[in-house]
Amino acid sequence: MEFNIAFIGFGVVGQGLAEILIEQEEFLKKNYDFHFKVVAVSDTMKGSWYKRTGLDLKKLLALVKENGNLKGYGEGIEGWDSLKTIEETNANLILEVAWTDLKTGEPAITHVKTALKNKKHVVLTNKGPIALAVRELLDLAKKNGVEMRYEGTVLSGTPALNLGLNNLAGAGITKAMGIVNGTTNYILTEMEKGMSYEDALKQAQELGYAEADPTADVEGFDALGKIVILANTVMGANLSKDEPPCEGITKITAEDIVKAKEEGFRWKLIAGAEIKKDGSIDAYVRPEKIPLTHPLANIMGPTNALTYSTKYVSDVTIVGPGAGKLPTGFALLTDILDINRLVSKR
Amino acid sequence: MEFNIAFIGFGVVGQGLAEILIEQEEFLKKNYDFHFKVVAVSDTMKGSWYKRTGLDLKKLLALVKENGNLKGYGEGIEGWDSLKTIEETNANLILEVAWTDLKTGEPAITHVKTALKNKKHVVLTNKGPIALAVRELLDLAKKNGVEMRYEGTVLSGTPALNLGLNNLAGAGITKAMGIVNGTTNYILTEMEKGMSYEDALKQAQELGYAEADPTADVEGFDALGKIVILANTVMGANLSKDEPPCEGITKITAEDIVKAKEEGFRWKLIAGAEIKKDGSIDAYVRPEKIPLTHPLANIMGPTNALTYSTKYVSDVTIVGPGAGKLPTGFALLTDILDINRLVSKR
Numbered sequence: 001m002e003f004n005i006a007f008i009g010f011g012v013v014g015q016g017l018a019e020i021l022i023e024q025e026e027f028l029k030k031n032y033d034f035h036f037k038v039v040a041v042s043d044t045m046k047g048s049w050y051k052r053t054g055l056d057l058k059k060l061l062a063l064v065k066e067n068g069n070l071k072g073y074g075e076g077i078e079g080w081d082s083l084k085t086i087e088e089t090n091a092n093l094i095l096e097v098a099w100t101d102l103k104t105g106e107p108a109i110t111h112v113k114t115a116l117k118n119k120k121h122v123v124l125t126n127k128g129p130i131a132l133a134v135r136e137l138l139d140l141a142k143k144n145g146v147e148m149r150y151e152g153t154v155l156s157g158t159p160a161l162n163l164g165l166n167n168l169a170g171a172g173i174t175k176a177m178g179i180v181n182g183t184t185n186y187i188l189t190e191m192e193k194g195m196s197y198e199d200a201l202k203q204a205q206e207l208g209y210a211e212a213d214p215t216a217d218v219e220g221f222d223a224l225g226k227i228v229i230l231a232n233t234v235m236g237a238n239l240s241k242d243e244p245p246c247e248g249i250t251k252i253t254a255e256d257i258v259k260a261k262e263e264g265f266r267w268k269l270i271a272g273a274e275i276k277k278d279g280s281i282d283a284y285v286r287p288e289k290i291p292l293t294h295p296l297a298n299i300m301g302p303t304n305a306l307t308y309s310t311k312y313v314s315d316v317t318i319v320g321p322g323a324g325k326l327p328t329g330f331a332l333l334t335d336i337l338d339i340n341r342l343v344s345k346r
Numbered sequence: 347m348e349f350n351i352a353f354i355g356f357g358v359v360g361q362g363l364a365e366i367l368i369e370q371e372e373f374l375k376k377n378y379d380f381h382f383k384v385v386a387v388s389d390t391m392k393g394s395w396y397k398r399t400g401l402d403l404k405k406l407l408a409l410v411k412e413n414g415n416l417k418g419y420g421e422g423i424e425g426w427d428s429l430k431t432i433e434e435t436n437a438n439l440i441l442e443v444a445w446t447d448l449k450t451g452e453p454a455i456t457h458v459k460t461a462l463k464n465k466k467h468v469v470l471t472n473k474g475p476i477a478l479a480v481r482e483l484l485d486l487a488k489k490n491g492v493e494m495r496y497e498g499t500v501l502s503g504t505p506a507l508n509l510g511l512n513n514l515a516g517a518g519i520t521k522a523m524g525i526v527n528g529t530t531n532y533i534l535t536e537m538e539k540g541m542s543y544e545d546a547l548k549q550a551q552e553l554g555y556a557e558a559d560p561t562a563d564v565e566g567f568d569a570l571g572k573i574v575i576l577a578n579t580v581m582g583a584n585l586s587k588d589e590p591p592c593e594g595i596t597k598i599t600a601e602d603i604v605k606a607k608e609e610g611f612r613w614k615l616i617a618g619a620e621i622k623k624d625g626s627i628d629a630y631v632r633p634e635k636i637p638l639t640h641p642l643a644n645i646m647g648p649t650n651a652l653t654y655s656t657k658y659v660s661d662v663t664i665v666g667p668g669a670g671k672l673p674t675g676f677a678l679l680t681d682i683l684d685i686n687r688l689v690s691k692r
Contacts, residue, residue: 156659157658158662163505167680170373311672312675313667316666320660333658337515342687
């Protein structure tokens, strides 16, 4: 299939995908019959270009790396905003990778709705629209005969979400539990090596794992957003994102960690969702003392992991990165190629 | 989509799927728009039935559990052999789960070819046809506009193969290594607890993990077949199944295991495949001393695991069962539902 792609936003994640697409273009054509042109890039800060016959992705990437913006590109139409780009270009696949307010999900929700109403496929990595409005958006996609995918919202390019949605479809998933925040797992790992919480957090910030304001990570809110997305889309729950109980790692001391290890356990920040006997679904984020023999106990540093408990295949665990430019860029590609597989069969 | 299913063979794996289909029929309709009738079952030993409007799967399963055969079923046409069933019934999806000679791949190769030539989708769990003729069979499927799937040939229902083929498509897989034989991993685990090789093997046989003749497991041939399938279908290799070097676990002593552990390592039977600089692919099966910090080192008992090393998502590991009635039955279902997804979009 031939796709005309528009990037809405061209920050780290968009640039990550751009690097992969440039390197893999021939491989993707040959192996997956996936052909693409990038026809538009629209970024509030960096500038916007549209060219019906295709932009030069290499040149765009070089410009943004050199100047931090796309101003000097010089071919095609300049300056279309995100909505005009979604509505009026010949793109048939919209990548929503712009900045988003996590409280309102905007402007991403409006971008996604506009794209779907215009019968354009959408792939996104923004947690906001999925955490806040996934049902409505999936219904809109279905109604318009197009696809919407969001693998990158949970564990970046580690295919945790599609594993549950597709590969384990029909396996009778009863529970999901995992380490879905790399920053806190990194901090706990360093604390086990003897570092204080404060020093470990500082180091995580220096390495780019933690934000200047680490609240969303250390208080568990980032993990909560992910487990709610997973519960709602893989397990059929209908939880609002602030509903489940949420406790972070700030109360865990170095002594707790040492003591647990002596007893054959390890503290991990666990996000979980479980189907109860009455069919309702409980989700939570909390520190748990996991036996060292448990697969999740040996996930160290910024690595993420998720275990699905199922009726027919018992436990299936996936382990991989949970963040990063290329892993998250790849999350877009895995969704794009899945859409390509489906659409090619039409 | 509506599928008319024919079981070619109705042994443990086929019965495993039958149990799942009976339990999940309504769920699969509702959630995946997957509708099915089992129109034929043809088993050399247990008997054969065909009914155009659908057989009663519950009744078939009850009969085979009670009597070991299907003789008293009594509705529809009795006695069609596998080829007649594939060619002349109204089935559009053939499940190849009959006994197969691993050396020749027959009669499964003939079954699969016949089905594909008759434009019927095929799902199988038999390693033979895939290890010996996967390229030819995939080409035949493509030529006839139908799908052929074989997730169950590697790690049973743990979706190791589809992870590489679909979810990690385009991730730049450079290497795969894993524990792909549960029997030998169980034996090594028990030896670490202090049991002798002979006693651990005997226990594995009593638990049904190992065959009466354990050669294929303990000498590594089972693992070799799986890594060759993986290298050939996920990584684009063209290895014959006896080509790569293969060493089993029979030379590992209890002392080796204790000594390794003291040094921070654990012996595991590793099956690996790696793309070399010149683009060729090396595969092997051999015992390796893995550092205890490595994700594969903590896979214990009959559990299997596979790590893909990739250019864009670094390492992604999947952990789950590698055998069993329901996990292998589910492997058929995961492939069937993937075909359903693709075909529904046509």
